[in-house]
Amino acid sequence: MKDIFEDRQSNRVFIKKEIPKQYLLEIINAASKAPSPKNRQPWRFYILRDDDKSDFTELFRINRSRKPTLSQRKLNEFNSEESTYKIMKDADTLILVFNIFPSEKIFKSKDSLFDIANIQSIGASIENMLLKATELDIGSLWICDIFSCYDLINEKYFKEGQLIAAVALGYTSDIKLQKNRKSLYETILNIQEL
Numbered sequence: 297m298k299d300i301f302e303d304r305q306s307n308r309v310f311i312k313k314e315i316p317k318q319y320l321l322e323i324i325n326a327a328s329k330a331p332s333p334k335n336r337q338p339w340r341f342y343i344l345r346d347d348d349k350s351d352f353t354e355l356f357r358i359n360r361s362r363k364p365t366l367s368q369r370k371l372n373e374f375n376s377e378e379s380t381y382k383i384m385k386d387a388d389t390l391i392l393v394f395n396i397f398p399s400e401k402i403f404k405s406k407d408s409l410f411d412i413a414n415i416q417s418i419g420a421s422i423e424n425m426l427l428k429a430t431e432l433d434i435g436s437l438w439i440c441d442i443f444s445c446y447d448l449i450n451e452k453y454f455k456e457g458q459l460i461a462a463v464a465l466g467y468t469s470d471i472k473l474q475k476n477r478k479s480l481y482e483t484i485l486n487i488q489e490l
């Protein structure tokens with residue numbers, strides 16, 4: 297039996313093969329099954345394929361690195377945008393993920409705890425998408441390397457919402473890698489007491 301938790305990995309090499317629309321809908325349906333605070337379901341998805349995807353990658357190509365994020369400035373990670381651009385160009389589909397309830401827009405003032413709760417559940421919905429894609433033998437990549445174009449993307453695709461991430465989907469030729477993970481001894485703070 298397929299172990300989707302073991303099999304899921306970040307894919308960065310995509311081959312030219314179309315994902316059936318039905319599979320995309322199954323992936324979004326899996327996302328919508330995630331838990332959320334007060335069942336608010338704060339996620340919204342914008343699906344980019346074909347010409348729409350090309351418009352998006354072109355917007356990214358032209359504007360990337362113009363407004364570096366703080367972490368980019370600190371860690372000098374500019375080069376990863378180059379590979380992200382190529383990955384997004386080769387992926388069959390890109391899904392932009394938004395929070396529909398950003399506190400600044402809903403309450404006219406920032407409420408970090410409200411935002412944290414909503415964003416947690418959006419993270420869960422993204423993970424559901426990745427796991428469903430794995431089940432369907434579709435490769436995926438969770439992407440935040442688009443953030444130097446944060447305002448532009450937010451404004452163009454869903455200005456009432458808050459951009460959270462992008463997900464690239466496509467059939468992949470990547471080989472399966474061993475998962476490189478910290479041991480349970482490192483991750484469970486009080487393992488000695490169990």
Ligand SMILES: Cc1cc2nc3c(=O)[nH]c(=O)nc-3n(C[C@H](O)[C@H](O)[C@H](O)COP(=O)(O)O)c2cc1C
Nearest residue numbers: 304305306307308380437438439440441442461475
């Ligand atoms: C919030 C988040 C943002 C990420 N952004 C990127 C990204 O922009 N580009 C990229 O190549 N990988 C990105 N990743 C993938 C991670 O690099 C990857 O999950 C990690 O290295 C573990 O590898 P695995 O997914 O194969 O288990 C991101 C993952 C998360 C959860």
